[in-house]
Amino acid sequence: xxxLDTFHESLKxxxxxxxxxxxxxxxxxxxxxxxxxxxxxxxxxxxxxxxGLVSKAFAIRLVxxxxxxxxxxxxxxxxxxxxxxxxxVSGSGETIPAVMTAEIAKNLGATxxxxxxxxxxxxxxxxxxxxxxxxxxxxxxxxxxxxxxxLFEASAWIFLDGIIAELMKNKKETExxxxxxHATLELP
Amino acid sequence: xxxLDTFHESLKxxxxxxxxxxxxxxxxxxxxxxxxxxxxxxxxxxxxxxxGLVSKAFAIRLVxxxxxxxxxxxxxxxxxxxxxxxxxVSGSGETIPAVMTAEIAKNLGATxxxxxxxxxxxxxxxxxxxxxxxxxxxxxxxxxxxxxxxLFEASAWIFLDGIIAELMKNKKETExxxxxxHATLELP
Amino acid sequence: xxxLDTFHESLKxxxxxxxxxxxxxxxxxxxxxxxxxxxxxxxxxxxxxxxGLVSKAFAIRLVxxxxxxxxxxxxxxxxxxxxxxxxxVSGSGETIPAVMTAEIAKNLGATxxxxxxxxxxxxxxxxxxxxxxxxxxxxxxxxxxxxxxxLFEASAWIFLDGIIAELMKNKKETExxxxxxHATLELP
Amino acid sequence: xxxLDTFHESLKxxxxxxxxxxxxxxxxxxxxxxxxxxxxxxxxxxxxxxxGLVSKAFAIRLVxxxxxxxxxxxxxxxxxxxxxxxxxVSGSGETIPAVMTAEIAKNLGATxxxxxxxxxxxxxxxxxxxxxxxxxxxxxxxxxxxxxxxLFEASAWIFLDGIIAELMKNKKETExxxxxxHATLELP
Numbered sequence: 020x021x022x023l024d025t026f027h028e029s030l031k032x033x034x035x036x037x038x039x040x041x042x043x044x045x046x047x048x049x050x051x052x053x054x055x056x057x058x059x060x061x062x063x064x065x066x067x068x069x070x071g072l073v074s075k076a077f078a079i080r081l082v083x084x085x086x087x088x089x090x091x092x093x094x095x096x097x098x099x100x101x102x103x104x105x106x107x108v109s110g111s112g113e114t115i116p117a118v119m120t121a122e123i124a125k126n127l128g129a130t131x132x133x134x135x136x137x138x139x140x141x142x143x144x145x146x147x148x149x150x151x152x153x154x155x156x157x158x159x160x161x162x163x164x165x166x167x168x169x170l171f172e173a174s175a176w177i178f179l180d181g182i183i184a185e186l187m188k189n190k191k192e193t194e195x196x197x198x199x200x201h202a203t204l205e206l207p
Numbered sequence: 208x209x210x211l212d213t214f215h216e217s218l219k220x221x222x223x224x225x226x227x228x229x230x231x232x233x234x235x236x237x238x239x240x241x242x243x244x245x246x247x248x249x250x251x252x253x254x255x256x257x258x259g260l261v262s263k264a265f266a267i268r269l270v271x272x273x274x275x276x277x278x279x280x281x282x283x284x285x286x287x288x289x290x291x292x293x294x295x296v297s298g299s300g301e302t303i304p305a306v307m308t309a310e311i312a313k314n315l316g317a318t319x320x321x322x323x324x325x326x327x328x329x330x331x332x333x334x335x336x337x338x339x340x341x342x343x344x345x346x347x348x349x350x351x352x353x354x355x356x357x358l359f360e361a362s363a364w365i366f367l368d369g370i371i372a373e374l375m376k377n378k379k380e381t382e383x384x385x386x387x388x389h390a391t392l393e394l395p
Numbered sequence: 396x397x398x399l400d401t402f403h404e405s406l407k408x409x410x411x412x413x414x415x416x417x418x419x420x421x422x423x424x425x426x427x428x429x430x431x432x433x434x435x436x437x438x439x440x441x442x443x444x445x446x447g448l449v450s451k452a453f454a455i456r457l458v459x460x461x462x463x464x465x466x467x468x469x470x471x472x473x474x475x476x477x478x479x480x481x482x483x484v485s486g487s488g489e490t491i492p493a494v495m496t497a498e499i500a501k502n503l504g505a506t507x508x509x510x511x512x513x514x515x516x517x518x519x520x521x522x523x524x525x526x527x528x529x530x531x532x533x534x535x536x537x538x539x540x541x542x543x544x545x546l547f548e549a550s551a552w553i554f555l556d557g558i559i560a561e562l563m564k565n566k567k568e569t570e571x572x573x574x575x576x577h578a579t580l581e582l583p
Numbered sequence: 584x585x586x587l588d589t590f591h592e593s594l595k596x597x598x599x600x601x602x603x604x605x606x607x608x609x610x611x612x613x614x615x616x617x618x619x620x621x622x623x624x625x626x627x628x629x630x631x632x633x634x635g636l637v638s639k640a641f642a643i644r645l646v647x648x649x650x651x652x653x654x655x656x657x658x659x660x661x662x663x664x665x666x667x668x669x670x671x672v673s674g675s676g677e678t679i680p681a682v683m684t685a686e687i688a689k690n691l692g693a694t695x696x697x698x699x700x701x702x703x704x705x706x707x708x709x710x711x712x713x714x715x716x717x718x719x720x721x722x723x724x725x726x727x728x729x730x731x732x733x734l735f736e737a738s739a740w741i742f743l744d745g746i747i748a749e750l751m752k753n754k755k756e757t758e759x760x761x762x763x764x765h766a767t768l769e770l771p
Binding site for chain 2: 082096
Binding site for chain 4: 027069165182194
């Protein structure tokens with residue numbers, strides 16, 4: 020990659036690592052997640068910082084697919100109950116409010132799906148399923164081309180869009196049916 | 208009020224003016240608003256800046272009362288349709304996104320309730336009902352004790368809490384039934 | 396108040412109780428708060444649910460006054476440090492993320508101001524100053540006219556606007572200087 | 584890709600298309616963008632819906648790099664002025680508040696960078712630079728594996744992370760210096 024500038028090297032690096040990371044996701048896990056979405060009464064998503072943005076992007080598509088969905092911490096909320104599915108995105112698996120949300124969700128009887136970058140973290144202990152998105156990297160390269168949680172966040176974003184494609188198929192939704200549920204007064 | 212400090216003078220001023228402002232709201236308007244809430248399929252609220260915060264506080268209570276409610280611009284949204292009630296809070300009645308939201312809401316066939324500080328503003332032209340919360344003030348005093356939209360915002364906050372009390376009674380809700388709909392994982 | 400409807404009774408009730416509540420705030424506390432704002436490097440505000448909206452309304456005015464201000468949990472953040480002032484609004488004083496934020500803020504060496512409805516709550520233990528906004532009420536009346544945290548939230552909103560008037564005077568700001576710092580692209 | 588399930592097919596599709604899309608970005612554009620960031624007084628970002636989340640993820644990293652950054656529409660704001668750089672993310676280039684923000688930003692004298700999926704859209708007319716992230720696709724495949732703005736959003740997320748790597752290098756920042764600016768009280 021010698022004659023590339025930092026921008027293009029970084030793109031290549033993020034894209035290659037994201038492919039490696041996502042290759043580790045198994046069909047078995049996807050099937051389990053799929054079943055839970057169809058069994059759940061309601062879906063709650065949560066995340067802090069950039070992971071929170073990833074979780075919100077997922078929530079928007081879940082709404083498009085017709086799932087009753089809430090973003091924990093936004094104005095419009097509801098009490099989490101048994102029968103609900105809570106999805107938390109946390110790169111480190113140690114972010115305090117994410118871990119706390121996981122613990123409370125379990126105490127309330129919800130099913131907990133966690134998307135994290137660390138297998139052995141505090142949050143995975145509460146999880147009914149933990150999707151671990153972690154890369155084998157040389158630290159020097161990673162810090163230069165993908166600082167902080169960059170690799171995890173890009174992987175989590177695409178991973179959740181893959182889940183959307185899977186749910187869309189199984190729920191027999193189409194782009195058109197999704198668009199019909201899209202907020203028209205898009206004043207962010 | 209001579210021997211009061213600025214803090215206490217400001218409190219007195221805001222409270223007295225708020226009382227004067229809210230005294231102008233008529234029973235007839237409240238009855239009309241009440242009917243619309245019970246007829247509406249869904250409620251959408253919107254506001255920019257501090258008026259937006261007032262509208263979100265209202266939305267939280269509407270959820271507690273069991274109304275299906277959306278905050279325009281948040282992650283979880285839905286398309287506005289005929290049969291929906293859109294409530295916009297705008298002090299000046301001229302804030303661009305508020306006026307634009309009003310226009311789009313009317314074009315989509317929704318009923319539009321506006322809470323504003325200015326009778327003759329661009330937004331009131333689109334409104335099916337406009338609640339005007341405006342005070343008679345000496346500008347010098349107002350600027351010192353309640354700068355910018357302060358009087359309007361405090362009045363709008365309390366006005367909407369009065370609407371909540373009215374809706375609670377007519378919907379036969381109680382504090383307990385409202386609490387049961389309160390988000391438990393309150394991690395904003 | 397017999398011949399008033401619920402809406403107008405509720406307005407009267409909220410306004411009268413808010414006046415009673417705010418009468419208990421002492422000059423001494425205001426002076427202490429004022430000194431802290433002028434000594435602080437940066438201001439951080441936090442609150443969950445409707446209390447969070449109250450804290451954000453305060454933050455907007457602090458920005459207008461020229462204080463460097465952050466809302467904990469929003470996209471644009473900064474690390475809390477010694478020398479910073481953290482203001483948390485929590486009606487119950489027991490909301491988990493509010494208490495946790497209080498504890499972390501103290502551990503990081505910040506000064507902590509709490510606005511709460513309960514004197515003896517978990518959050519007040521961490522506070523350098525706790526402003527307690529609590530009413531003497533008959534529960535039956537309160538539940539009907541001001542359910543859940545309604546009285547606290549209205550009082551906290553006006554209390555913080557009084558602080559703004561005080562800071563405005565001491566910082567020699569005017570409505571005009573505040574408006575010049577107002578966000579022009581108000582697309583919430 | 585015949586023996587892959589929808590989830591894994593979708594991942595492959597999104598990743599391959601994202602690579603194709605990002606290959607079209609030229610070194611010349613990156614250099615121009617880089618210069619503007621170093622010349623700008625302040626950075627403002629904006630986007631609606633999922634594009635808004637992408638713009639916020641970018642803003643978080645800009646703060647980590649030490650750029651004074653605002654998200655248009657959040658609580659903490661500032662007036663846009665000549666000398667500021669405004670970055671808007673809009674897949675369709677036609678979303679009303681995005682186009683309106685672009686127009687206002689230009690009227691206020693700011694430099695405008697747009698990241699969009701459509702070359703010939705209303706928003707590109709206002710842009711000082713428009714990065715167009717668009718894929719050549721068979722509609723049938725795209726709708727199934729990457730409905731609505733999915734390809735644009737994933738590309739924009741990674742594109743902006745590439746810009747971060749470039750700015751990090753030129754500003755001589757490191758992962759450690761970025762972490763030191765990370766919000767510690769990460770209650771989202």
